[in-house]
Amino acid sequence: MRYSYVLWDFNGTIVDDVDTCIEIINILLQQQGKEIVSKEQYRNVFMFPVIEYYKRVGVIKRDEEFVEMAHRWMDLYYEREATLTTFHDIHSTLEKIKKLGIKQGVLSASRIDQLQRMVDQFGVGMYMDDILGISDIYATSKVHIGLEFIEKSGYDKASIVMIGDTIHDFEVAKQMGIACILVSRGHQSIEVLASCGVSIVSSAEDVVSLLV
Structure with a gap:
């Protein structure tokens, strides 16, 4: 087995919330009398930390x-x-990985209480050994949470892989010293993700073959 632990990003990787996030940012732009963004534009400007994304898209200066x-x-x-749902293949993919004997967890830049509620809401908690979130709503970075997890868990870094949909997920994995696989249907386009130089798949189910 290539990996013994899969660490999932949540929003845009497990939960299909891209269109909702575009709707919200466009509401905020319209309230300021500014031009809305298309899905293509959104997926090319979205970034972490979120404060920099807000500046880039124009809702704050x-x-x-x-x-x-x-x-x-x-x-x-x-x-x-x-109104949100998981991507259509998430539950079957999580089940396949569980049956392989690979442990799984969620690492998110969402506040931990909100993350736990959503994990339960979407019925993915049964697959997760760890739920890792941050202490506020400002989505700065989840690096420190990931590093704490590595330190406390005792897992061999070489046995862990991060699955995400943004450059930030790649950067987090890099700082944690673990592998990363990116899924191209989330908050950043495949053109943006390509700069990371790691494996990119189009869906969660495509991840399974890369784990064994």
Whole structure:
């Protein structure tokens, strides 16, 4: 077995929320009288930390505007949370990986209580050995959470692979010293992800063959 632990990103990798996030950012842009973005544009400008994405897309200009905008964004997300679903192949993929005897966890830049609630809401908690989130809603970085996990878990870094949909997931994996596989149907386009130089797949089910 190539890997014994799969660490999943959540939003855009497990949960199909890209269109919802585009809808929300366009509401915020329209409220300021600004031009909305297409899906293609969104997937080419989205980035972490989120404050830099907000500046890039144009909903804030100064750092001090970020906290208020983050709360407005989150309120709109909560209003739509009940409409979200996982990608169609997620449950079957998680089940296949579990049957292979590979442990799994979620590592997200979402606040831990919100992450736990959504993991339960989408019925993926039964597959997860660890749920790892941050302490606030500002989606700065999940690197420190990942590093703490590595330190406390005792897992061999070579046995862990990160599955994500953004350059940030690759950067987190790199700083953790673990492998990374990127899925191209999430928050960043395949053209953006290609700069990472790691394996890119089009769906979660394509990940399984790369694990064994």
